[in-house]
Amino acid sequence: MEPGNNTQFSEFFLLGLSEEQELQPLIFGLFLSMYLITVFGNLLIILVTISDSHLHTPMYFFLSNLSFVDMCFTSTTIPKMLQNIENQSKVITYEGCIIQVFFYIFSAGLDDFLLTVMAYDRFVAICQPLHYKVIMNPRLCGLLLLVSWIMSAMNSLLHTLMVLQLTFCREVEILHFFCELNQMVQLACSDTFLNNMVMYLASVLLAGGPFAGILYSYSKIVSSIRRISSTQGKFKAFSTCASHLSVVFLFYCTSLGVYLSSAATHSSHSSATASVMYTVVTPMLNPFIYSLRNKDIKRALKRVCGIVYMCSPS
Numbered sequence: 001m002e003p004g005n006n007t008q009f010s011e012f013f014l015l016g017l018s019e020e021q022e023l024q025p026l027i028f029g030l031f032l033s034m035y036l037i038t039v040f041g042n043l044l045i046i047l048v049t050i051s052d053s054h055l056h057t058p059m060y061f062f063l064s065n066l067s068f069v070d071m072c073f074t075s076t077t078i079p080k081m082l083q084n085i086e087n088q089s090k091v092i093t094y095e096g097c098i099i100q101v102f103f104y105i106f107s108a109g110l111d112d113f114l115l116t117v118m119a120y121d122r123f124v125a126i127c128q129p130l131h132y133k134v135i136m137n138p139r140l141c142g143l144l145l146l147v148s149w150i151m152s153a154m155n156s157l158l159h160t161l162m163v164l165q166l167t168f169c170r171e172v173e174i175l176h177f178f179c180e181l182n183q184m185v186q187l188a189c190s191d192t193f194l195n196n197m198v199m200y201l202a203s204v205l206l207a208g209g210p211f212a213g214i215l216y217s218y219s220k221i222v223s224s225i226r227r228i229s230s231t232q233g234k235f236k237a238f239s240t241c242a243s244h245l246s247v248v249f250l251f252y253c254t255s256l257g258v259y260l261s262s263a264a265t266h267s268s269h270s271s272a273t274a275s276v277m278y279t280v281v282t283p284m285l286n287p288f289i290y291s292l293r294n295k296d297i298k299r300a301l302k303r304v305c306g307i308v309y310m311c312s313p314s
Contacts, residue, residue, distance in 0.1 A: 012097050013090045013173045016081065017272055028085045034284050035078045041287030042067035045297070052300040058121050058136040063290060065145060066114045066247075070283035073107035076100055077178035077279060097179035101163055104279075105181060106156035109206060113148035115248050116210035120144075122241040123217040127224045155206055162195050176272045178279075207255075214248055243290045250285060254278035 017027060049055045049064040077100065084090055092100070124135050159181055167190035174183050185195045221241060228234045254277035291297045 011091050011093050012179065014081070014084060014092050014177060014179070015090060015173055015175050016084070016177045017276070024085050024088075028082060031078055031280065032082055034280050035074055035082070038074045038280070038284040039071055041284065041291075042071045044301075045287045045290065048297065048300045052303060055296060055300055058141045059118065059125070060296075061141055062114055062118045062121060062145070066111065066118070067287065069107055069110045069114065070286055072103065073111065074280055074283050076103040076107060081177045092179065097174075097184070098160060098163065100179040101181055101184065102156050102160040104178065105159050106152050109152035109155050110148055111251065112207060112210045113152060114145075115244070115251060116213045117144045117148060118244050119214040119217040119241075119248070122244055123220055125240060126221050126237050151206070155202055158198065159195075159202070162198060166190050166192065166195070176275070180272075180275065211252060218245070243294055246289050247282075247286055250282050250289075251278060254282055 018024075045067040046064045049060045080092060080096065080100070084092070121136060125132050128135065163181070163184055166185070166188040168184075168187065169189050172184075172187050174180070174187065176183050182199065185192045185199070188195075218241075221237075225234050225237045228237060254274075291301065
């Protein structure tokens with residue numbers, strides 16, 4: 001294939017999870033179901049936290065934002081994948097690919113920052129309970145959220161602008177179900193040393209940094225819980241952060257699994273399949289983890305369902 005400037009062509013080809021035609025209806029049905037569950041579950045969390053005054057606390061404020069980001073995360077990739085399967089097409093426009101890259105990196109980064117902020121919230125609640133309302137005031141919560149959005153947007157914009165500077169071959173086949181940054185960089189015909197360096201540094205700083213913050217917060221939380229004398233008190237303290245810890249474990253383990261499987265097999269199809277875990281499965285499971293493990297959410301859901309039932313026509 002002849003190299004050409006990145007403005008001389010208008011489309012890429014997403015090869016998806018499998019090229020076998022008989023599997024396409026199964027993949028379509030599976031991903032459509034997971035997408036609908038993800039949107040409905042996260043939207044329900046947002047509506048419940050907004051409608052119930054008992055949930056107007058920092059923890060649920062950040063949770064509703066996490067649910068919104070999870071909806072955006074899946075909406076960036078899945079609808080286009082479903083459209084291509086329905087139309088029996090593998091095409092995505094150059095502009096559409098760039099947009100996917102931006103919002104994918106933005107959503108993943110914001111997920112990471114929000115999980116870190118939520119870990120800090122649990123740290124203050126357990127380690128400094130008497131000062132919780134003073135420290136986690138609305139101004140600080142808003143500032144933490146704003147910084148998270150700005151940092152994620154700047155990181156995403158940097159990667160996107162650097163991709164725009166690359167030169168691609170005229171027909172680019174991406175062995176993935178969406179325009180993943182690393183795949184695009186590998187397929188470029190021009191020098192990608194700077195792109196690879198920026199990706200590496202961003203991974204260390206913007207993924208490793210928040211993860212280190214989460215580990216530090218939970219090391220302090222564990223130390224505080226161990227100092228509690230009663231078993232019931234220890235259980236109550238741990239239960240307040242069990243849901244968040246489960247989501248953190250799921251997010252980082254699935255993300256790490258993608259890169260380990262990719263490095264071990266050197267197969268793009270294997271990497272694409274593993275990516276399903278943190279791009280689709282994790283956002284789908286988050287609402288269930290918080291609703292099933294959280295008594296406040298369950299009470300709010302029952303209250304909202306009761307109101308809907310009373311307001312519905314007999």
